Amino acid sequence: MNPGQENRGNPGQENMGNPGQESRGAAIDLRAISKAYGSFKALDGVSLRIEAGEFMTLLGPSGSGKTTTLNVVAGFTEASSGALEVGGRSVVGVPAHKRNIGVVFQHYALFPHMTVSRNVAYPLALRGVAGAERERRVRQALDMVKMADFGHRFPSELSGGQQQRVALARAIVFDPPLLLMDEPLGALDKKLREWLQLEIKRIHRELGTTFVYVTHDQEEALVLSDRIAVFNRGRIEQIGTGRELYDEPATLFVGKFIGDSTVLRGAAAISGGETAIEIAGQKVATPRRLANGGRPVMLLRPEKLALVRRGASGDGRNRLTGRIGEAIYLGSGSKYEVDLADGSKAIVRSTLEADSFAIGDEVEVLFAGADVKLLADDDKADLSLT
Amino acid sequence: MSASEPTIPAAERRWAWRPYALAMPALVLLLAVIGYPLLTIVLRSLSEPQWGLQNYIWFFSAPINLTVLQRTFVISTWVTLVCVVSAYPYAYLMTAVGPRIRLVLMLCVLIPFWVSGVVRTLSWVILLQDSGVINSILRSFGLGGVRLIRTQTGVVIGMAQVLLPFMILPLYSVMKGIDLRLMRAAQSLGARPFRAFFTIYLPLSLPGVYAGAIIVFILALGFYITPALLGGPRSTMLSTLVQTQVLSLLQWGRGGAMGVVLLVVTFVLLALAAPVMRSRYREAGRR
Numbered sequence: 001m002n003p004g005q006e007n008r009g010n011p012g013q014e015n016m017g018n019p020g021q022e023s024r025g026a027a028i029d030l031r032a033i034s035k036a037y038g039s040f041k042a043l044d045g046v047s048l049r050i051e052a053g054e055f056m057t058l059l060g061p062s063g064s065g066k067t068t069t070l071n072v073v074a075g076f077t078e079a080s081s082g083a084l085e086v087g088g089r090s091v092v093g094v095p096a097h098k099r100n101i102g103v104v105f106q107h108y109a110l111f112p113h114m115t116v117s118r119n120v121a122y123p124l125a126l127r128g129v130a131g132a133e134r135e136r137r138v139r140q141a142l143d144m145v146k147m148a149d150f151g152h153r154f155p156s157e158l159s160g161g162q163q164q165r166v167a168l169a170r171a172i173v174f175d176p177p178l179l180l181m182d183e184p185l186g187a188l189d190k191k192l193r194e195w196l197q198l199e200i201k202r203i204h205r206e207l208g209t210t211f212v213y214v215t216h217d218q219e220e221a222l223v224l225s226d227r228i229a230v231f232n233r234g235r236i237e238q239i240g241t242g243r244e245l246y247d248e249p250a251t252l253f254v255g256k257f258i259g260d261s262t263v264l265r266g267a268a269a270i271s272g273g274e275t276a277i278e279i280a281g282q283k284v285a286t287p288r289r290l291a292n293g294g295r296p297v298m299l300l301r302p303e304k305l306a307l308v309r310r311g312a313s314g315d316g317r318n319r320l321t322g323r324i325g326e327a328i329y330l331g332s333g334s335k336y337e338v339d340l341a342d343g344s345k346a347i348v349r350s351t352l353e354a355d356s357f358a359i360g361d362e363v364e365v366l367f368a369g370a371d372v373k374l375l376a377d378d379d380k381a382d383l384s385l386t
Numbered sequence: 387m388s389a390s391e392p393t394i395p396a397a398e399r400r401w402a403w404r405p406y407a408l409a410m411p412a413l414v415l416l417l418a419v420i421g422y423p424l425l426t427i428v429l430r431s432l433s434e435p436q437w438g439l440q441n442y443i444w445f446f447s448a449p450i451n452l453t454v455l456q457r458t459f460v461i462s463t464w465v466t467l468v469c470v471v472s473a474y475p476y477a478y479l480m481t482a483v484g485p486r487i488r489l490v491l492m493l494c495v496l497i498p499f500w501v502s503g504v505v506r507t508l509s510w511v512i513l514l515q516d517s518g519v520i521n522s523i524l525r526s527f528g529l530g531g532v533r534l535i536r537t538q539t540g541v542v543i544g545m546a547q548v549l550l551p552f553m554i555l556p557l558y559s560v561m562k563g564i565d566l567r568l569m570r571a572a573q574s575l576g577a578r579p580f581r582a583f584f585t586i587y588l589p590l591s592l593p594g595v596y597a598g599a600i601i602v603f604i605l606a607l608g609f610y611i612t613p614a615l616l617g618g619p620r621s622t623m624l625s626t627l628v629q630t631q632v633l634s635l636l637q638w639g640r641g642g643a644m645g646v647v648l649l650v651v652t653f654v655l656l657a658l659a660a661p662v663m664r665s666r667y668r669e670a671g672r673r
Contacts, residue, residue, distance in 0.1 A: 076570055096573040097582075109571035113589050122585070123575035170575065 025053035025210035026087030026177035028073065033082035035068055042068045043079070044234040052177075055204050055211045057221040059257070060231030066214045069231070070180050073212065075099045087177055102171030102179040102209075106186045108163040110155035116142070116166050117151035123174040141173035142166075144203060161192045165199075172207060181213045185220070197223050218258050222246075230254050246301070252375045255299040260335075262305065262346040264298040264320075265377065275374055280341035284318035286372035294376030302349035304371040307336060309355070310362040317366045322346060324361045338365055427642040434639030441643035451627065455647065458624040459655075461541060461613070462606035468546040469553040469602045470595060477557035477594070481564075499551045507612045510544040511535065514616065536618030544616045545609055552605060553598035560594025596663040600656070607652060624648055 028050040035043040043065045050056045058066035071077035072084065075096030084092055091099055110119050120138045129137065142148045145165040155163055164184055171179055181200075185193040201224055204211050215221055221228045222242040230237045230245065230253070238250040242258075249255035256263065264284065266277045275296050276285040290296050310321060325345065326337035334356060338346040346365050350356075357363060431441050445451050480491050498506060513519050514534040521531045534540040564587060572582035610625040617623070624644060632641035 074574055076574075096570070097576050097578050099574075100576065101574065103571065103574035105567065105571060107565075107567060109565070109567055111568060111572075111586055122572070122577075126576040126581065174576065 024175070024177060024208045025051075027052045027085075028087075028178065028210065028212070029083070029085040030069070030073070031083040033069070033072060033079045033084060035065075035072065035077065036080045041234050043072070046082070046234070046236055048229055048236060048239065050210060050212060053208050053210055055201075055213065055224060055226045057213045057215060057225035057228045058231060059215060059218060059221040059228050061216055061257075064231035065234040066216075066229075066231045067182055068234075070182050070212065070214050073178075074101055074103050074180050100174070100176050102174070102176040104164070104167050104171050104179070104181040104184045106183040108155070108160070108167045110163055110167055110170070112155055114154075115151065116147065116153050116155070116158070119155070119166060120151075120170045120173050123170065127174060137173055141169040144172065144206070145169045145199070160188050161196060164188070164196070168200075168203070172203070172209070176209065178210045178212065179207075181211065183215055184213075186215075193220070194223075200224060222258075228258075230257060232257075249299065249373060249375065252297060252299065252378045255373060255375060260302045260347045260349070262300045262302070262348075263344070264300070265344065266342065268296045270296075279320055279344075282320055282341065284320060284367075284369075284372075286318075286369040286374055288369075288372065288374045290374055290376055292376075296374050297377045299373040299375055300346075300367055300371065302335065302347045304367055305346060305348040306366045307338070307348050307350060307355070307357060307363050308366060309357075310364055312364070315366075317368050320346070320365045322363055322365055324357045324359050324363060327357060327359055338363060340365070427645050430638050431640075431642030431646050434637075434642075441639045442647070444640060445643050445647060451644070454622055454624050454627055455651070457538075457621070458607060458648070459651075461538060461545070461621070461623060462603050462609075464538075464542045465545045465549060465606045466599050466603045468542060469550055470599060472546070473550055473553035473557055473598065474591075474595070477554050477561050480554075480558050481561045495551045495554050498547070503548055504611055506548055507544055507615045510540070510547070510612075510616055514540045514543070535616060536621070538617070538621045541613045541617040541621045541623075544612045545606055548609075548612060549602045549605055552601045556597040556601065557591065557594040560597070561591050564590045592663075600659075600663075604652060607648060 028048075030046055030048045033043055033046045034041065046065065046069055048056075048069075058069055060066045068077060072079045073086070075091065075094060075098075079092070083090065086099065086101070110116075111122065114122070117138055120141055121134055124134045124137060138151070139148065142151060145168050147162060147165050147169060150158065150162065150166070155166070158166065168184070184200075185196055188196065197220060200211075200213075213221075213224060225242065227239060227241055228245055229239045232253050238245060238254045240248075245254055245258045249258065252263070255261050264277055264279055266279045269276045269278075270289055273289055274285055274287050275289050276283050277296070277298055284298065286298065306317075320340055322338040322340040324336055325339040328335040330349075333349055333351045333354075336348045336350065336357060338348060340346055348365065432439070434441070476491070476495075480488050483491065511518075515521070516531060516533065516535065518535070520534060525531060534543070568586050568590075569579075569582050572586045573579065577585065608625055609623060610629065613621060613623045614626055614629075628641045628644045631637040631644065
């Protein structure tokens with residue numbers, strides 16, 4: 001080997017913004033991005049910074065603006081206003097084909113008239129990579145998604161999961177510093193989806209590319225992401241790790257969207273540092289108060305609630321009476337829906353060792369004031385859950 | 387999907403003759419109005435005035451016949467090309483617009499289609515003649531007159547207009563099945579719109595181009611009224627010669643031989659084109 005020889009591949013090869021080996025991902029900076037369609041605001045001042053090599057998920061119900069955000073980054077949609085930088089350079093006004101960003105679509109979008117190999121070779125051919133180098137990289141990308149034996153097949157001869165893996169290979173074969181995925185597993189069944197989630201996680205680790213992943217499935221977001229941005233009505237409600245979103249939701253919408261939750265609403269009384277809420281004549285209290293006003297509601301996670309039979313002794317915690325409305329055996333424990341006296345529902349998860357209850361049992365729900373998340377009420381938080 | 391088609395159980399196979407029974411009226415009609423006359427033509431070309439190949443020998447020994455045969459294929463090829471080039475953007479536009487405009491575009495294709503070919507051809511006579519509308523417009527711009535009527539160009543223009551729907555309709559039906567999101571995918575992979583069109587959209591639309599081209603080409607080969615009315619002696623097509631032989635000279639055998647030669651040459655050309663046209667992909671990625 002000649003030590004001075006650093007050029008790999010063909011001398012005439014175009015590298016289209018391919019960064020060095022050491023830092024392969026690009027950071028993305030969205031600042032106050034808005035997108036209006038007539039009077040409808042699809043995006044309303046979205047600001048988001050994604051670090052190089054990060055796995056960021058855009059999570060939200062349909063119509064919340066997450067896919068629009070992805071399309072703006074990909075260059076398929078031009079933002080009405082705002083700044084967008086990829087890898088430190090503004091890409092506002094740069095057409096999609098010059099952005100060098102990999103995109104994986106929910107509908108696979110494989111070219112039906114090309115074999116798997118030619119599909120994966122397509123972005124390389126556009127970049128002037130030819131011959132043995134092209135073959136090597138196609139092979140490598142197909143190996144990465146475990147589809148190396150399918151190169152000669154046509155897309156119509158593959159299952160949905162196989163097609164999506166080929167689409168993934170095609171999107172990474174040209175080493176883009178950023179990979180966008182728009183609900184890539186949305187059309188697949190649950191088992192396959194769970195397996196592919198782990199595959200995507202592994203590929204992210206091996207490549208070190210920045211991944212931006214759009215989904216409406218909060219479990220998928222928790223499995224995959226370093227951080228999650230929760231979208232609602234064209235805005236970001238909160239950005240954080242899965243744990244942060246679950247333990248410290250910033251808004252009622254986030255609290256309800258991530259994981260199961262019980263929301264207690266009622267006449268609130270604030271005295272000193274304590275907030276009390278009255279539910280059908282029963283008072284529950286928490287040693288907290290809302291920092292910046294608003295009508296307080298209480299949000300509780302299912303594992304923070306305990307169930308006892310009506311009249312059984314409690315230990316000085318908050319208690320609410322109710323009746324079991326639904327009992328679901330989960331294997332690792334049970335999940336109960338309790339109809340509370342005011343008509344709302346409490347969701348309780350209990351472990352195997354705890355007492356079990358049947359539908360119709362009169363119970364009391366117990367919880368500690370310290371486990372309550374006190375949030376400002378927001379009537380928009382409910383609408384989006386349908 | 388087609389790779390693993392389930393085998394049909396015996397109970398269902400018992401009813402396999404049913405589609406044939408339903409197709410019987412059409413099959414009988416085809417045999418009666420195509421099969422029988424075709425057989426008659428072949429027989430008469432070999433038997434009149436006496437048994438033998440004299441009609442075919444006559445056809446290939448008279449230079450005028452070969453010139454006209456060649457011209458028939460040249461004109462048909464031009465008509466097909468004009469149709470492809472003008473129908474392609476039109477059919478694409480039909481897939482790109484909303485339902486209301488699409489209806490208007492579809493009517494624009496179909497309304498001339500519902501008007502008799504003779505009427506349309508006579509209209510072209512008025513438009514194309516030396517003192518006609520087209521030449522008046524050209525002259526008013528100081529461009530001087532162009533001879534259109536009784537030229538090959540005039541014949542091609544008239545025939546292309548008559549045959550255009552046969553190109554637009556198959557093209558549209560293929561194009562509306564092409565998933566336009568594939569173009570977005572191609573662009574994300576680095577293809578300029580131009581490149582994406584030539585590598586993705588065009589190949590996917592080719593089955594429609596081939597289907598339309600075959601229909602137009604074959605219909606053009608047998609065209610009689612339009613070339614007869616719009617053309618001159620130098621743009622005579624084979625069907626005019628057949629008409630002269632059969633109706634004016636009562637040479638049924640020679641007329642039949644000309645028809646058979648046209649049919650055979652057409653089959654040979656289609657057989658040569660078939661390998662190119664055979665679609666190399668399966669019907670995936672289509673809505």
